[in-house]
Amino acid sequence: MERFDRLRGAVPARPHDARAIAALAANPGCARRAVMDAAGVDKDATATHLGFPAPFGQSxxxxxxxxxxxxxxxxxxxxxxxxxxxxxxxxxxxxxxxxxxxxxxxxxxxxxxxxxxxxxxxxxxxxxxxxxxxxxxxxxxxxxxxxxxxxxxxxxxxxxxxxxxxxxxxxxxxxxxxxxxxxxxxxxxxxxxxxxxxxxxxxxxxxxxxxxxxxxxxxxxxxxxxxxxxxxxxxxxxxxxxxxxLSRMARVGAIVDGLPEELTFDLAPDADGVPTRPVPELREAVRTVGARYAPECLSTCDLCFFCRDEAAAGGSTELLGRQVRDALGGVATVSEALGLADGSLTPGEGQEEIARLLRLADRIYAEAG
Amino acid sequence: MSTLAALARLRAVRTGTAQRLATVRHCHLSERPMVFIPLRLAGEAAAPLAAMVGTDPGHPHLLVVPQPRDRDLRFAFAAELAEIVLPYVEGFLKETETVERRGAEPYERCADAPQLLVPGRSALAFTLLLGRSTRFRRAEGPHAVHPSVPILGRWLTFFAQRARHPGSALLLAATEALSLHWATGQSALEDANLASLIGWIDPPPGTTGADAAREAEDPLVWPPAGPATDPGFDAEVLAPAIRAYEEAPGERAAARVAEAVRTQLDPTWRLMWRAVDLLRGLPEGRGASARWETDRGSFTAFAEQLAEGGPPQPKHDGAVAAASRLARMERAQASYDAQRAYDDPLVMAAYRLTGEAFTGTVVASDPANAEGEGRGRKLRPLLTVRTGDPVRLATGTKLGTPDRRGQQAEVVEVDGELVTLKIVKGMGRGKVATPGAVPEVGDQVCYAALSDEYQPPASLPAPEETPWTHGGPPPEYVPSTEDDQEEWS
Amino acid sequence: MSERLDALEERINALRAEVRRAVRARDGALARSLRAELRGVERAWDQALADQEPPARETPSASEPDEAPRAGAAREPGALVPVREQVHQALTILGVPASAKMIVAVHGALRAGSLRGTQLASLRRDEERSFRSSPFARPYYLCAALTDRLSASRGLLTVSTWPLERRAIGPLSPRVDFLTTAIRVAEHILRLEEAGEPTPSGAERLLSRLAYNVPGVPVAPDAPPRPAMVVKAARAELEVHAGADADARARIADRARARLGDAERLFGGTILSLAREEAS
The missing domain is CATH 3.90.320 (Lambda Exonuclease; Chain A)
Structure with missing residues (x-):
């Protein structure tokens, strides 16, 4: 419990309403979301301070x-x-x-x-x-x-x-x-x-x-x-x-145990509630816990724009959605997939089949286009 | 998603601009389409807030409901919309052509048909709802509306329902039409944003598609294409304007609401015409023109039904109508897929990847091969093709080819890189093949296990013979007062 | 359109964008000041537009308060009667505790009144203040209904001259009072019919709405329900609940008489008296 308080900083835990709890089920594999929700972190405020305010709003x-x-x-x-x-x-x-x-x-x-x-x-x-x-x-x-x-x-x-x-x-x-x-x-x-x-x-x-x-x-x-x-x-x-x-959330302790002792998402708000935490420091803290970004996050998670930006910077194929990822047989990055396609990259173990398909696609695409 | 489309998206990420998924346009584009951008009041099922509509990029009509919760104002909006849409639609009924049919009476078909363009899938769904909420209204009785309102409702319903038909172009959603021809470096989910999709396809000079797409997500720069409006706009701009109208209804207050929604519609209006230009940049595929002919037939038939005083489209399909619609859709989908592949090597490429099609060079040709004797003797030329494609076709599989659409071939043998096939249809009655009918050694050919042949419709009972297991015969439509009394609130 | 209007529109659009940017950045103070500036420019736009138009068409101007009757329109008779009087009239027709929304609907439908929900918001508090400063000085007070915890029921209004049993709310009372409301509205329309007066269309609409939730009222899509049928059907269900409801109300009323002072009996027990009740 103290551990969660430290992660959250000196503000009361953000209560979950049914909508928020239901949204937890949307991306169960995301450790970042699991940890921040378990600690009751205000993700909306975090995203805003990071410069990636959530795209939601209700009319x-x-x-x-x-x-x-x-x-x-x-x-x-x-x-x-x-x-x-x-x-x-x-x-x-x-x-x-x-x-x-x-x-x-x-x-x-x-x-x-x-x-x-x-x-x-x-x-x-x-x-x-x-x-x-x-x-x-x-x-x-x-x-x-x-x-x-x-x-x-x-x-x-x-x-x-x-x-x-x-x-x-x-x-x-x-x-x-x-x-x-x-x-x-x-x-x-x-x-x-x-x-x-x-x-x-x-x-x-x-x-x-x-x-x-x-x-x-x-x-x-x-x-x-x-x-x-x-x-x-x-x-x-x-x-x-x-x-x-929820049972996974209960086990979030195991993820937290693996995190650095001093890690915190504290926004260090001043007397007026304005966050004073240096943004690069907060960015580092958030990045410490791995996210699993998927385009579906864009309609469910306050941090979606931040995580998308991170995925884009890393050239992740997650960015393109599940269908593309499935078609790529789980190849993790854009440059890896393109490397396999143009033959500049030797396929690793288990990648032979997708590499063959990508090389073929590359050739046919060049021929037909 | 095919590996090919996935690869195209990867390339888009790397290059920063959208990649082609097609070499020709797979949807017909009218010379004079009508762009229709509806907006709805948030939280309401079918309360129109505004629409921008018209056929002239320079002169859009702006229709506004200054208080969307007011039933009378909504119907006034519908009547105004009818005044623009109906003359456009009915204008196409004037010129017809006679279509001859083998074994049946010739019939008249409109020489051209109207085409509605909406921004995206949700605008399409809203068009269907608008049609549903207006087509049962009546021009007399206690809840009378302008006579044009139910007619508009039936046309909107027709367009929106026809849009579900694979390959139909009477009503097109811009995002769908563009996505059919370009792959972006973002997810399909994000492609539903018209501004961001066009950002990828046609970024402003000096910008990458990725940057343009990101910028397009800012609702202050690019308002949503509707029917949903930006919640920030609702709170800051629209709500005060509507309140002002409520407090003092009048032209000035209405003008203020109109001014507010115009800021939200103008950018999308311009985007819609950019989408039209982008699509026009592609030459129209052969199948697209053929499918448009079917669309013209469907349009003509509906107009006749309307003129004969037929009832409005029912709320639910009967069991037979639903089954026959489903069967029709499946056939249309198969033939649409095949036509696109035969029209477009880039579409065909996806089938080559999965082994359902292949291209290669003819290495042996026996154009005089024949089967049967005497009068039953038929030309069955044999071909052997060398291909680098991973062919996965069983012996006996029927094949078509884009270069000789009337012919059908059959797989005889696949042996490594060599495919032997036999042309079994479309060789004519002659003793020898006409020159050019059979590919020669050295020719590049493409064969695919795709058929866009006409298949007779499934035989289904007449609606009045619907088996009881499927609910029995549907009740005959009797206009009920409930239909036109139904509040629109 | 004049250049001035163009310039103002440009400014309006720019300000709107700034406001929304500020809202997105959660900068409330900036948003408010921008919004104020925006309203100013919008007023200037309105004025500029008005200056252009021939002044004949519309008379109301922005300076006129929205509560005031429109120029030229005759004042509705109800507007001359104080709000508490109008509420009292509506509650007397109904004879059961009612929400502000129902009071407004009934008064509008049966008395052609034009009460607004907002006018009722502070009514109970004002009545309580008046009662506490000089108890029983008025012939009646608009007061609270009492829950089984003897607190003031949220949102329901009653009349002080009613017996406590009627002002108490047991578990079945909302249903009983709803059915009674339907009966009273139907009876009111019947009386009008007997007197040969036309039924206001608002009254028919209200009756339809109520009757829809009364089981056993024949529904014809074309016509409003017949008031006599509504009375009959509502009485039939009322019969089922009446005994149990009367018992529950009597128990609450007895407790209220035993434990609450005059003011609390009318306006509901305070937290303190509730705590006493809880402890007992």
Whole structure:
């Protein structure tokens, strides 16, 4: 733990939200990301200070729209959601109880809210008669490499055939039964984080974690109207990937042990929070931990531009994407591949086949072009 | 990805500019295409924010929805767009040609067809959504829209659906068309950025493609080509302008929104025409012209359907329609791949690498070889070709050749560098081969196991005989008020 | 377009780029000052454009506050009544705790009012202040609904003259109150029909929206739901929940009477009283 604190420097660990945790599964082989996330380093600030600010941003219109749609689904004790659950899962009419777990007076701390969630979920799991149907604003918890992250799923629905279901509300539209696959996949990954957190909570309370369904209820606007529609998503695959990645994070200690004792990603912020760490020094520190850059990082990781630049400087074939790398049989650098192609480089062991193919491609390309 | 395409990307990295993947253009390019760049309001499924559209590089039309959440303004936008797109499309219906068919009535086909160009794949998807959100509207009733709106919807749907058809050029996404002809030194994912892709292909003087591509990623220099806008632009520029319009709707506030989106559209407009110029720089392949003919037929047929008052395209394909569409696509894909290879030695090169095609020199030729007796006697010339390519072809494999498109050959034997083949089709009825029909010793030849022959469509039941296992016959289309009442919010 | 406008546009574009650069560099202070400069130039652009145009077309100018009614337009009758009065009217129609959003919707649909959500934001706090400075001086107060922890429920408004049981929120209360809202809106439309008055289209839209989430209301795509059917269907579900809900509300109300003072009973228990409750 002290080791992580040193890596991060004198700032509080950056908490992970479900989106961030889900993104961990995107590139499980990247040691740089694993170490920085485990230590709770603010990667966005790091990238900005390095001169490679992340290319992400969310439009205020998208944020407004997302909030408005969620409010619509939840209005009047989740009247819309109740209708969907009755249609989709045959929820019986008498089960209409709505509990706002966030509504406990004043401006409660995360700790307090989590304790309240814990109490009510325990009560619901213990005794059917005491169980509510919809729990709004629950606050769950997940340990990521020794750090606690609080997670807030949209709604937890209970007593649908005796099981807890995570409800995920998203404002992207489903038009004629089709939605953008990327967005559905992201929603499923995120929902899997909540399923895992809720299962962990039940297990801690001594209940059967399997009482949390691996089917989550995805609520989206249908067609071009604002009317919510529901779909069941099976997130077993996402759960498996997530578990694997989290166990890998737990083993991040082994990577950290191999790092120099004095290594830190501290930005040394001054009183106004402006980083004072010399950039070349920070660059060296970040480079100490190896990255595995892939073009997919461009949509998931704050450090993507930095790592891409590094990969480009090293002439890595990673830069060109998995398809090219596969076609090159895993040859690591551009100059190596080109050397094999023009015959100026003798193939190493196991490279004979790809070298032959590249030389042939080189000849045919010259002939045909 | 073929090793060849991968190698081209490596060379692009080394040289700093994009490398050719084609020697000819594999898509038809109209003399007067219509460029269409739609923008959508972030977070909304199909709320158009603006579009830049037109056929004259010097005079784009800018259409703007000053408050994209306002349903009436959206339909006003659709009507305005219809006023530009429909006359363009309908203009091609005036001139037709008569097509004679063997064993069937001759029919009329439009002499040319419209062509829409959008920046990329996501603009294409948005075009489909725009079509979906407008084609079911009606011109009368409580939710009446301008009569041109549903017509526009059906045309946009037609274009966007036709774009899925391999080799069709009625609607082209610029990034896709360029990527078909050039390999950059970046990933396919990054190629989806039109500015960065063109940066690689045609960097400004004194700059490498790599540098131009990097610069193109700065949304302040090159705004995204849409339909998504830059979140920074949304927050800093667009949101205040839309708020001002909400507070005091009027021409001035609308002009401010228009002014804002123009800054985002102008650069892409110029890029689109640069893409057109780059593509025009390549001579059109033979297959591209043939495929355009099919496109013209498809365009004519749809226009007729529309004129006859047919219903709008359904929301879902019935089972039979889906199966026949799939079969049609597969055939189109195979013949598209073959045509490109026969049109273009660089495309053929990829098949040579995998052993499905080879080039070489004829070392022996027996043009008088024949099989059968008497009236059944047929010319079956034999050829032996020496090649350095790694041929992987089994005996009996059917082969075609770019130089003699009507002929078909068959592999007789592959022995190291020597391939013996027999010409089995396209030799005519004569007793001896016509001069030039059979390659002579010393000729350079190319043969490939690719066929772009016409294959009869799979036999599928008529829609009204759809088996119950596939949902039974689709319900007949009955326009429902639900369709036109559906909010567009 | 005049050269002046061209120059201003150029400046506007340059400033916008600078603003976004500053935002990307996380330099908030610079972004703000640039933004201020940008607004100034934009105003100058507006002015320059206005100077060019013949002044006949549009009258509202940038200097006019956006709250003010548009010149020439008649003031809506609702605007003459104070906000708390309008909210009270809407809550009286509904007779159950309601969110600001529902109050605005109901008032707009049934009273042709034009309340805005933002006008309701500080209402409860103002009422509480007024009550605490001179208790029971007004005939009614707009106050809170009470959760089972006796705290003020987030976002719900009630009227002080209602019995505590009605102001308490048990687990089934949101559903019960939603169904009651549907019934009240339908009944209001029925009364209008009986009186031979035309139903405002906003009222029909509101009823459709509510009825959509009431099971058993026949749906016809062309017509709004029939108010009598909505009443019947909503009552049927209400029947199912009524007993359990009344019990839960009564228990909360009893606890509130036993533990809370006058002001807390109206505006919700404080953290301190909640802690006492928790400990007990």
């Amino acid at each position: 205020p219109f998208a944020i407004t729209r997302g909030n408005a749609f969620e409010a619509l689904v939840k209005d009047s004790g989740c009247a819309e959601l109740l209708r969907l659950l009755r249609e989709l899962l045959g929820l019986p009419i008498p089960l209409a109880a709505y509990t706002d777990l966030g509504d406990i007076g004043g401006n409660p701390s995360a700790h307090l809210r989590h304790a309240h969630t814990l109490k009510l979920i325990d009560r619901a799991a213990r005794d059917d008669d005491e169980a509510g149907t919809l729990y709004d604003h629950p606050l769950l918890r997940l340990e990521i490499a020794g750090h606690t992250s609080y997670l807030e799923p949209d709604v937890v629905a209970f007593r649908l055939a005796g099981r807890f279901h995570i409800v995920e509300i998203k404002s992207f539209a489903i038009v004629d039964g089709q939605a953008e696959p990327d967005k559905v996949a992201a929603a499923a990954r995120q929902a899997a984080v909540y399923v895992l957190a809720l299962r962990t909570m039940l297990a801690e309370l001594g209940h059967d974690p399997a009482r949390v369904s691996h089917e989550v209820v995805l609520v989206c606007p249908e067609n071009f109207a604002n009317r919510p529609a529901g779909t069941l998503l099976d997130v077993r695959r996402e759960l498996a990937v997530l578990r694997r990645q």
